[in-house]
Amino acid sequence: MSTLINLKNIKKDYQTGEVVTSVLKGVSFEINNGEFVAIMGSSGSGKSTLMYILGFLDAPTSGEYYFEGQDTLKLDDDKLAEFRSEKVGFIFQSYNLRQRTSVLDNVMLPTTYLRNCNLKEAEDNAVKLLKRVGLGHRLNHRPNQLSGGEQQRVAIVRALVNNPRLVLADEPTGNLDSHSGEEIMEILQSLNKEGRTIIMVTHEEYTAECAKRIIHIKDGMVTEDRIVEKQRMARDGEFKK
């Protein structure tokens, strides 16, 4: 399998006044195409910072980050924005949907920032994806008319609409009940099965075991990096292939 991500000795310091806080103290790992990785750690461990760096939203203080073999630390702001637009899809714990626009408009938002986008095709694709996650009848609803699980499914479709190589999920089940959480995990597993690379940040062991590989972060260092021997298949939702 080809390497998608190669992190070498990534460090990240934050400066607040005179005090320098080291959040990441030298993180290195490789992630291949098609992997489903859970990054685990307690709050303050630096796992969110790591995810933002992986998603090109933040730059490390030092270290090397190769994405598809490209040295991303040498790229300028516009190029990084392009990477975020084309190569990464974000899923947030709090969904981050815009309440004033419809489900479909929310899902279409990332296409605004594509350099070349066939709107008609993109919309067809978005509708298809929404149908796939069981929201075909909700296209013109407002997000606040949907349940938490449904909102997160909208957010997943939004992350997929530009067809990115990598999906980054930050505690995607953190705000959901267990039933809805299982639905979300089932969708992520299914996407992974189709070959999409998924990196998920979580602090729940139970959720992490849905991934194929778990990386533990503690105090800004990788303390454990293991393959999940028996991946737990989430089977609770109404999600159908």
Add this chain to the structure above:
Amino acid sequence: MNIFQTIKSSLTNLAANKVRSFLTMLGMIIGVGSVIAIMSVGAGAQSLIFNEISSFGTNLIGVMPGGSEEDAPPASMMGAVITTLTYDDAKAIGEIPHIEAVTPYSNGNANISFGDKIKNINFIGVTSQYVDVEDNKVSLGRFISPEEDESTARIVVLGSEVKDDLFGEDNPLNKRIKIDKTSFLVVGVMQKKGASLVASRDKEVFIPVKTAQKVMLGVDHVGLIRAKVDDEKNMSLVNSEIRKLLQQRHNIKDSKKIDFTVRSMDQALDMIGTVTDALNLFLGAIAAISLIVGGIGIMNIMLVSVTERTREIGLRKALGANKGNILTQFLTESIIITFIGGLIGIIGGSIFAAIISGVAQYLGYDWDLVITPFSVILSFIIAVLIGIIFGIYPANKAAKLNAIEALRHE
């Protein structure tokens, strides 16, 4: 980035805060509206003055007593009584080629009475050629005859309104009226001229100039001489001929001591145009201040909007927006506010101007509704420019937000 999606998104945002968007626009609406209205009303008033003056005929030359600087009004217009022009000057001017008609004016104010009706009016002493000079006609009876020009005949021609006031529907011809204490025979009534800015000819009465001078006023000079030239292309020739003639008649060698002023109608129009243009510009500039105030309002609201939507900005950055995209997004919103505000302002200002001109026309004034493409385009461009100028700071602030901090913003 797709500009249509950006515009659609901006419209959605503005529609989500309808009241706020409208109040923000209001500054633009009032600003653009008042610029349009003031420029239009100014142009309308200018047209009224021009029409008024042109209604006397554009190929008129006026001679006023007292010297003057070029482009400045002669001293006689400032209220000074100068006695250098005479009836004979007018007669001599009438001999100059290309002059079709000439009349001196000797005006005064008096009480006019018929029976128990008394009115205060202006009487105007002129010669028989007055009707040709000012292009005026009698509707009843006759005007002053050439034989009466040299006489002090006690005859009077009434303005249409004076006739209505004194006689109503009755025939005034051959009736005797009193101007102050002197008895006059009514020989004619003038045609109605309509409303006027300066002094309505309908409210005046006409008597022979000698009668005005000798009987009513007891003077030898006249206040004004007006001549009509056969063709506009001869205006400057006649103008200089009159100067030459009067200089000779008044025995003036030093051109600095010239005691009269010759002005043609086009010069007068030019002078009035300069004054009214400056006035319009001044009023327009005052109206434009409200545009700037409106612009500051837009900046204020956009700054609030940036703070409110910090999370959205973070999200957009996470989804692939670069600084330019965010800048464009917010700039588009402020431009849309000024664009729509400008449109409404143009429509509102035009309606206001139309109402003003409608009222003026209803009152009988010769008022044109003038809304120039220039003023529309100008105020529109200014409105959009204000959207850019006052939108750029908030938009830039949004573009520079740190994506991660923005995403964590509550």
